[in-house]
Amino acid sequence: MSESWRNWSGSVAAEPAAIERPKTEAELQALVARAAKVRVVGAGHSFMPLCATDGLLLQLGDLDGELEVSADRQSAWAPAGWPIGKLTDAMWEKGVSLVNQGDINKQAIAGAISTATHGTGRALGSLATAALAFRIVLADGSVVECDAEREPELFQAARVSLGMLGVVTRIKLKVMPAYRLKETIERRPLGRTLAEWDELANRHRHAEFFLFPYSEHVTLKTLDIADAGEADAPEEADDTVFQAVCDLATVWPRTAPTLQRMLTRAIRSSERSGPAGRIFPSERSVRFEEMEYEIPAENGPDALRAAMKLVRDAGWPIIFPFEFRTVAADDIWLSPMQGRACVSISFHQYARMPWREAFAGVEKVFQAAGGRPHWAKRHTLTSADVLRLYPDAQRFGAVRKRVDPTAKFLNAHLAELFAFSL
Numbered sequence: 001m002s003e004s005w006r007n008w009s010g011s012v013a014a015e016p017a018a019i020e021r022p023k024t025e026a027e028l029q030a031l032v033a034r035a036a037k038v039r040v041v042g043a044g045h046s047f048m049p050l051c052a053t054d055g056l057l058l059q060l061g062d063l064d065g066e067l068e069v070s071a072d073r074q075s076a077w078a079p080a081g082w083p084i085g086k087l088t089d090a091m092w093e094k095g096v097s098l099v100n101q102g103d104i105n106k107q108a109i110a111g112a113i114s115t116a117t118h119g120t121g122r123a124l125g126s127l128a129t130a131a132l133a134f135r136i137v138l139a140d141g142s143v144v145e146c147d148a149e150r151e152p153e154l155f156q157a158a159r160v161s162l163g164m165l166g167v168v169t170r171i172k173l174k175v176m177p178a179y180r181l182k183e184t185i186e187r188r189p190l191g192r193t194l195a196e197w198d199e200l201a202n203r204h205r206h207a208e209f210f211l212f213p214y215s216e217h218v219t220l221k222t223l224d225i226a227d228a229g230e231a232d233a234p235e236e237a238d239d240t241v242f243q244a245v246c247d248l249a250t251v252w253p254r255t256a257p258t259l260q261r262m263l264t265r266a267i268r269s270s271e272r273s274g275p276a277g278r279i280f281p282s283e284r285s286v287r288f289e290e291m292e293y294e295i296p297a298e299n300g301p302d303a304l305r306a307a308m309k310l311v312r313d314a315g316w317p318i319i320f321p322f323e324f325r326t327v328a329a330d331d332i333w334l335s336p337m338q339g340r341a342c343v344s345i346s347f348h349q350y351a352r353m354p355w356r357e358a359f360a361g362v363e364k365v366f367q368a369a370g371g372r373p374h375w376a377k378r379h380t381l382t383s384a385d386v387l388r389l390y391p392d393a394q395r396f397g398a399v400r401k402r403v404d405p406t407a408k409f410l411n412a413h414l415a416e417l418f419a420f421s422l
């Protein structure tokens with residue numbers, strides 16, 4: 001009997017022919033070899049229909065495997081289906097931490113890497129830049145390991161692959177000796193924050209801010225390595241008040257600007273510290289829809305101002321803030337950060353409120369600023385856009401076709417986006 005499937009925000013639904021949770025690699029190999037169409041889902045946190053399929057949907061949460069940390073504490077082999085939170089807790093036990101993380105720790109590590117999920121930090125790349133090797137079950141059920149020396153083209157393609165090459169079962173990650181972080185939250189004027197952005201981004205290991213489009217103040221969040229002596233602070237506040245505000249805006253959309261200004265005024269300065277893996281993630285219990293573009297760093301502040309102006313001029317009742325982060329350049333074929341240092345600007349809306357018109361408008365602003373979208377978040381790229389934006393798209397396509405000639409791992413969305421590789 002088929003089970004239905006939905007993504008985290010509720011905007012993508014599918015009726016897979018079967019959902020399987022293999023316990024061993026041999027079981028997984030047999031399932032892949034037999035199936036005509038396969039997609040893998042991590043935690044289902046993508047907003048685009050990356051995991052949607054009417055074929056076989058695989059979930060690797062039950063697959064056996066352990067974390068293996070190298071003696072020099074510089075790398076670790078991890079089960080690909082583990083949620084990041086489980087991974088970082090296990091890493092802490094073994095004396096290592098990830099170099100950087102994003103806003104939450106619910107994603108499977110393979111899901112996060114496959115879409116170039118990132119945190120913030122001018123000198124730090126996306127999670128995909130931490131991948132040193134992959135173990136992959138290919139379309140015919142065979143297993144291959146690849147890294148910079150073994151199957152280097154497959155490795156390059158696998159670093160950001162949207163699950164198009166096969167099922168990743170284990171990933172070797174660059175890690176570092178375990179460290180603690182101190183988080184500082186502060187309310188600041190937008191103008192001053194943008195004027196001082198270079199200095200802020202250089203001074204802190206991680207700097208980012210949140211900005212409601214109808215407010216002139218931001219919530220600045222910085223993270224820096226903490227001394228071992230600094231005391232752990234209580235868990236951060238929950239989202240109950242924000243949930244109530246979003247529900248109010250759903251009923252009375254015109255109140256959105258006033259509600260936003262109230263929320264911004266209520267922000268209090270705070271600090272907390274603890275193990276890195278516990279301080280990076282935040283609570284995100286209010287469901288939203290999201291678009292995000294990675295924009296050449298020098299264009300970031302103007303793009304943000306232009307997007308704000310558009311929202312205000314149109315009067316769209318956006319109740320969620322923009323998020324403004326930095327990500328280092330990388331050399332990954334399908335990475336939005338390929339070849340250029342970026343600022344990442346996210347635009348969200350409460351999942352129960354309309355978002356399509358506002359996203360379409362703001363997407364044009366981000367594209368005019370030279371942006372490439374986050375693959376997992378709302379975008380309207382075509383196959384021609386992928387070829388235009390990604391100089392190595394054809395190289396990726398050639399690897400994809402070699403390892404999966406019948407396009408077993410492509411769903412309708414990916415077959416359209418990567419039509420040039422068929």
Ligand SMILES: Cc1cc2nc3c(=O)[nH]c(=O)nc-3n(C[C@H](O)[C@H](O)[C@H](O)COP(=O)(O)OP(=O)(O)OC[C@H]3O[C@@H](n4cnc5c(N)ncnc54)[C@H](O)[C@@H]3O)c2cc1C
Binds near residue numbers: 080
């Ligand atoms: C609340 C929330 C917060 C977020 N915060 C951030 C953030 O801070 N930074 C950021 O950049 N993004 C962020 N995102 C986006 C999110 O990180 C990506 O959508 C990510 O891909 C989700 O991971 P997942 O495990 O849910 O993957 P899924 O959405 O389940 O899958 C993503 C892709 O990975 C593939 N995949 C998954 N597992 C495997 C595997 N084992 N082998 C091969 N392919 C696989 C899937 O087929 C699919 O193509 C956020 C999303 C939400 C909902």
